């Protein structure tokens with residue numbers, strides 16, 4: 022870790038090196054083969070993800086925004102006055118802004134994001150919109166242990182805000198472990214406001230991850246392009262295809278890149294043989310039931326308070342407090 026206060030008072034705790042090479046080699050050596058989804062988000066990947074969020078088929082962002090717009094006052098009332106708000110992976114901050122506009126005299130806002138550029142941009146914008154709010158940005162991988170900046174203004178309680186259903190990209194046991202760390206981070210009296218994608222007709226989910234314009238395909242295949250550019254791999258992008266398939270047993274959508282031919286891929290001194298039709302799992306995204314997710318959070322030390330949802334119950338914004 023590399024702890025430095027930079028421009029805009031940003032606390033830089035970003036990992037010194039990301040082990041893209043080691044994780045790629047380890048993942049391709051597994052059976053079935055796998056690549057970690059955290060490497061999707063280079064500059065092009067982040068732009069493509071932004072476009073995914075605006076696709077007609079990708080209901081997730083639109084539905085969560087609709088829930089926030091409709092219920093932000095009730096959310097702010099539940100969270101209470103003078104809170105410390107910790108935003109995890111809040112990106113450009115569209116959703117956080119809706120929430121902050123309703124919060125009563127928030128003491129401090131701590132956005133935590135892996136992308137320093139994104140964090141600097143959104144912090145500058147938020148300082149214009151909320152000139153009296155203390156904003157303490159932290160550039161960090163929130164999957165790692167987190168150190169919060171000091172001094173912070175005194176607050177009534179800490180509340181973690183984790184939108185976007187990113188928790189769906191965790192295996193259930195890992196999700197529980199992660200939420201347990203969040204419960205420790207916000208401490209006694211703390212809270213968690215979290216956006217979670219809910220179970221629905223598999224056709225709706227598969228359409229969201231196999232969009233007609235091919236943006237999700239470009240996002241998925243960009244992982245191979247990134248391996249070519251950064252690791253010297255030689256994935257022939259003409260011979261790889263995107264496909265997302267819902268697994269009803271696991272309750273998750275799985276994204277694959279599928280080999281279109283018998284082929285060999287070289288990465289530095291390593292080589293991997295693929296047969297036509299062989300798949301590499303690049304991402305999974307769990308969909309939860311309200312009861313199932315509340316049970317998962319309970320295991321992590323959170324007590325269910327309430328859920329705000331859309332009329333079709335496609336998406337839920339859950340509010341939990343740290344169980345005493």
Ligand code: AVI
Pocket residue numbers: 073081185186187188189190230237304305306
């Ligand atoms: C970031 N995460 C919640 C997205 C999801 O829906 O799992 C990533 C994504 N992958 C394909 N489309 C969107």
